Amino acid sequence: MSKRYEKSEALLDLTLKSIPLGTQTFSKSTTQFPRGVSPYFIQKGKGSQVWDVDGNQYTDFINSLAAITLGYNDPDVDAAVKAQMEDGVIFSLAHPIERIVAEKLIEMVPCAEKVRFGKNGSDATAGCVRLARAFTGRDRIAVCGYHGWQDWYIGSTARNRGVPKATRELTHPFQYNKIETLDELFRKHPGEFAGVIMEAKNSVDPIPGWHESVKELTHKHGALLIFDETITGFRYANGGAQELFGVTPDLASFGKGLANGYPVSAVVGRGDVMKLMEEIFFSFTFGGETLSLAAAGATLEKLRTKPVIKTMRENGERVKKLVAERIQRYDLGETLSISGDPTWSFVNFLEHPKTSPWITKTLFLQEMLARGIMILTTHNMSYAHTDADIDGLTNAYDEVLPMISEGVRTGTVEKMLKCKPLEPLFKLR
Numbered sequence: 001m002s003k004r005y006e007k008s009e010a011l012l013d014l015t016l017k018s019i020p021l022g023t024q025t026f027s028k029s030t031t032q033f034p035r036g037v038s039p040y041f042i043q044k045g046k047g048s049q050v051w052d053v054d055g056n057q058y059t060d061f062i063n064s065l066a067a068i069t070l071g072y073n074d075p076d077v078d079a080a081v082k083a084q085m086e087d088g089v090i091f092s093l094a095h096p097i098e099r100i101v102a103e104k105l106i107e108m109v110p111c112a113e114k115v116r117f118g119k120n121g122s123d124a125t126a127g128c129v130r131l132a133r134a135f136t137g138r139d140r141i142a143v144c145g146y147h148g149w150q151d152w153y154i155g156s157t158a159r160n161r162g163v164p165k166a167t168r169e170l171t172h173p174f175q176y177n178k179i180e181t182l183d184e185l186f187r188k189h190p191g192e193f194a195g196v197i198m199e200a201k202n203s204v205d206p207i208p209g210w211h212e213s214v215k216e217l218t219h220k221h222g223a224l225l226i227f228d229e230t231i232t233g234f235r236y237a238n239g240g241a242q243e244l245f246g247v248t249p250d251l252a253s254f255g256k257g258l259a260n261g262y263p264v265s266a267v268v269g270r271g272d273v274m275k276l277m278e279e280i281f282f283s284f285t286f287g288g289e290t291l292s293l294a295a296a297g298a299t300l301e302k303l304r305t306k307p308v309i310k311t312m313r314e315n316g317e318r319v320k321k322l323v324a325e326r327i328q329r330y331d332l333g334e335t336l337s338i339s340g341d342p343t344w345s346f347v348n349f350l351e352h353p354k355t356s357p358w359i360t361k362t363l364f365l366q367e368m369l370a371r372g373i374m375i376l377t378t379h380n381m382s383y384a385h386t387d388a389d390i391d392g393l394t395n396a397y398d399e400v401l402p403m404i405s406e407g408v409r410t411g412t413v414e415k416m417l418k419c420k421p422l423e424p425l426f427k428l429r
């Protein structure tokens with residue numbers, strides 16, 4: 001085991017005694033970070049940088065699973081949270097800040113006529129789904145992308161242990177850019193779909209007219225269109241993917257970047273549908289927690305007054321370009337590809353006769369992490385990334401991709417691992 005991660009490893013062993021998986025979030029666990037060549041605990045962050053418990057410094061391209069858009073410890077967000085803390089966190093009645101943030105969302109997001117807050121993205125997607133079911137009086141839901149941990153969605157994936165069969169049977173995946181797969185669902189269950197929920201775009205670009213055709217087909221069958229903007233919101237554009245693509249859904253869920261890492265999410269949408277929030281049950285103790293709402297208010301203000309998205313987009317374009325160039329330069333076109341929005345670009349690991357995607361990914365992570373690049377397989381850009389950060393990323397790619405190339409050429413990728421390869425996982429995107 002590398003000395004570099006000595007404290008992380010010891011702490012992981014200790015933590016596993018009290019916390020299954022050693023973390024609260026699947027994507028921060030040993031299922032994603034190969035054991036022996038990864039850190040497991042971060043002590044602190046500032047801007048684009050984080051420090052693990054061994055004192056190693058990284059430029060972060062995970063950014064807390066895309067929840068950080070402004071950078072860690074953004075001074076304006078911190079100031080808003082501290083000011084609110086003076087008054088208190090949560091009370092026995094609603095706090096005026098709820099309306100202030102709701103109004104900001106209504107101004108910024110095209111489909112938002114009314115707003116309710118949750119804590120995690122999963123609260124918001126589940127809220128949208130319950131609303132769609134209540135509004136239409138129907139049960140089935142079509143899904144495209146990842147939509148969180150709750151029964152209604154995760155039951156449709158391979159990681160569905162613990163979800164009742166009756167629930168699983170109501171959720172139906174369809175394929176991105178393949179309208180016939182959605183059409184087939186509607187034909188198979190006429191009049192039974194309450195809603196279609198999708199990530200407007202994740203790793204693949206939409207074909208021309210994709211969102212329009214999904215909206216038209218969904219409405220033709222009397223269902224509601226829901227955009228899951230948990231990641232795309234306040235990342236692709238100030239008004240989310242719906243603004244970027246010019247297609248307004250009936251409902252949308254937001255989370256992640258809404259408050260630069262503070263735990264708050266939102267269900268927004270058409271007034272007549274949102275009115276049903278008064279009849280369904282969408283209610284929890286911490287729904288109006290004010291520190292996160294103060295953070296959301298400051299984050300939204302910064303998005304409106306500073307070139308946050310423009311900067312993330314420009315730096316992200318540079319990242320996509322430099323990776324694409326190097327994939328060519330190091331003859332890795334059959335092993336790797338790069339895709340997605342510049343603010344959230346994906347390194348794709350391809351099936352190859354001389355290596356598996358999981359083995360290649362393990363080597364990639366082993367070497368990028370060793371060079372101070374905190375990455376899974378996406379570049380989640382933040383406003384805090386600097387030119388020097390992008391130069392550091394370029395240098396890392398310039399060292400790591402030739403290694404992978406040599407490994408693939410000689411069929412020795414697995415031999416280059418200092419750890420066991422990652423186990424293949426259920427794929428969501």
Ligand SMILES: Cc1ncc(COP(=O)(O)O)c(C=O)c1O
Pocket residue numbers: 065119120121122123125145146147148149199228229230231255256
């Ligand atoms: C598109 C999308 N929807 C929903 C969720 C669930 O959000 P949370 O993990 O905050 O519950 C996620 C989380 O990664 C997501 O990426």
